[in-house]
Amino acid sequence: MKKEVYLKEKGFPEIKVFTDYFEIKARDFNNFRRFNFLDIKEIRYKSQHDNWISKFYLIFSTRAKIFIPQDPWILKIYLKNGGSWEYETSHKPNNEFNTIIKQLKNQIR
Incomplete structure (x- = not known):
C-alpha cells in the first residue's frame, strides 16, 4: 500500500498512515504495530488526568x-x-499530531 502520511516528532509515537491501515511505534519500542481501520472501535487522545478525581485534586x-x-x-x-x-x-x-489523530478518527467511522 502507498504511504499517505508519516509523522515522526520528538515526544510522540511514530505514525505511518496508509489507505486501509496505519502503523504506530511507541516512543520506547523499536517495532511498529499495525492497526486495520476495520478492526478499530475508537481512538481517544486525552490527558491521563481527565477524570473527576484528578480535576478535584487539581x-x-x-x-x-x-x-x-x-x-x-x-x-x-x-x-x-x-x-x-x-x-x-x-x-x-x-x-x-492532532491533525493525524483527527484523520484516523475519521477513517474509522
Missing part, C-alpha cells in the same frame, strides 16, 4: 497545579475484539 492542591500539567498524555486505541493499546505522548501540543 483544584485543591498547589503541588498538583505544578506537576500534573507536565504529565504525558495518552493515545488509546480500542479494538472491536475488546483489546486496547496505549501510547504515551508529550504534554506539549503538536498540531501535526
Whole structure:
C-alpha cells in the first residue's frame, strides 16, 4: 500500500498512515504495530488526568497545579475484539499530531 502520511516528532509515537491501515511505534519500542481501520472501535487522545478525581485534586492542591500539567498524555486505541493499546505522548501540543489523530478518527467511522 502507498504511504499517505508519516509523522515522526520528538515526544510522540511514530505514525505511518496508509489507505486501509496505519502503523504506530511507541516512543520506547523499536517495532511498529499495525492497526486495520476495520478492526478499530475508537481512538481517544486525552490527558491521563481527565477524570473527576484528578480535576478535584487539581483544584485543591498547589503541588498538583505544578506537576500534573507536565504529565504525558495518552493515545488509546480500542479494538472491536475488546483489546486496547496505549501510547504515551508529550504534554506539549503538536498540531501535526492532532491533525493525524483527527484523520484516523475519521477513517474509522
